Amino acid sequence: MNNAGEHLISEIVGYISELVPIDVVKTKNKLSQVISPYHVQLVENDEVHPDLHEKIKLFLSSKKIEGLSKNTLDSYKLELRIFSEQVKKRTNEISTADIRVFLGSFEHLKMSSVSRKLSVLKSFFGWLTFEELLDRDPTAKLKPPKKEKRLPKALNIEELEMLREACKTNRQRALIEVLYATGCRLSEVQQLNQRDIDFNTQSCKVIGKGDKEREVYFSFKAIYHLRKYLMNRLDDEQALFVTERKPFRRLSHRGIQREIGIIAKEAKLEKMVSPHTLRHTFATLTINNGADLVAVQHLLGHSDPSTTQGYAVLSEERKRQAHKKYLVQ
Numbered sequence: 001m002n003n004a005g006e007h008l009i010s011e012i013v014g015y016i017s018e019l020v021p022i023d024v025v026k027t028k029n030k031l032s033q034v035i036s037p038y039h040v041q042l043v044e045n046d047e048v049h050p051d052l053h054e055k056i057k058l059f060l061s062s063k064k065i066e067g068l069s070k071n072t073l074d075s076y077k078l079e080l081r082i083f084s085e086q087v088k089k090r091t092n093e094i095s096t097a098d099i100r101v102f103l104g105s106f107e108h109l110k111m112s113s114v115s116r117k118l119s120v121l122k123s124f125f126g127w128l129t130f131e132e133l134l135d136r137d138p139t140a141k142l143k144p145p146k147k148e149k150r151l152p153k154a155l156n157i158e159e160l161e162m163l164r165e166a167c168k169t170n171r172q173r174a175l176i177e178v179l180y181a182t183g184c185r186l187s188e189v190q191q192l193n194q195r196d197i198d199f200n201t202q203s204c205k206v207i208g209k210g211d212k213e214r215e216v217y218f219s220f221k222a223i224y225h226l227r228k229y230l231m232n233r234l235d236d237e238q239a240l241f242v243t244e245r246k247p248f249r250r251l252s253h254r255g256i257q258r259e260i261g262i263i264a265k266e267a268k269l270e271k272m273v274s275p276h277t278l279r280h281t282f283a284t285l286t287i288n289n290g291a292d293l294v295a296v297q298h299l300l301g302h303s304d305p306s307t308t309q310g311y312a313v314l315s316e317e318r319k320r321q322a323h324k325k326y327l328v329q
Helices: 003-019 024-035 050-065 070-086 096-104 111-130 157-165 170-182 186-190 220-231 253-267 275-288 293-300 305-311 316-326
Strands: 203-207 213-217
Touching (some): 050 070, 070 111, 157 170, 157 253, 157 275, 170 213, 170 220, 170 275, 186 253, 213 293, 253 275, 275 293
Antiparallel strands (some): 203 213
16 A cells, blocks of 8 residues: 555544544554555645546547637636646535635736636536536636726727838738738638638638638738739748748748737837737728628627627717718707
8 A cells, every 4th residue: 555545544543533432553454455446646735636637638628529629728728727726626626715716816817817717617617517527516606707898999090001001021911901801810810821712702711710611801902912922922831821931831820910010010009909900990990881780790700799899889970970860850
């Protein structure tokens, strides 16, 4: 028997001897016989409990089979690793209070980040309960924090033009035009290949959240600058956007973000500009220009129309025009 088993027997015998008179030696010998077929492992205070570790592996495997994207699985894995390293208990011993304390330890994070952590935990414990690996869900009583109400960080037309004029390379201009014209997410553009683009219809199909495919469309400007960029490339890579230096390879998420940041800095814009800013800009400017909200919802790949509404902040002038046009005098 290993040291952990002997330690366990001593703890049990010590506890029983406080309750009733026993023969300590005989009791230890009997417990040794009972425990001998089992492997006893002592979990140190600074270790992740093996039970929790095993349950997390089962959960991630199940979600992978369900078809969750690699990005979502990586996000789940990261959040659950952080949780398991802080809450070192057996899964069935984790209480609602433990989760509250865990979430409350992130005072420096925005409410949206805390809400994301809770969402992952709800998914994890909800799955365990549904699969009957857990009797109760400790997250059931926890409500997500109220979302911060902020205006979308869309660019106005003048700022968009400043961004365009600040581009120094063909790749920079093509990136700006493609992100803006399609309203695509960063991950959707990053995954595109040259063969995906139909230059005749000025469109392409992208794979969005939940592995849902949709068609998006390019502007004449986007097609022009994309052709110009591709015609001047000296590599054989199939990726739509690639690195500028050898060995040529698909431009990473971080690479695209960095490039947009460089352009924004050159444009001397006061706003923080990211690939997602151009998605906001696409939604806001098209709706302000009279586009149907449902059409924009499908172009953005939103399953919930309220999500699209969050992107659309009407300008004061457009509100004024709507008031004049639709008010019954």
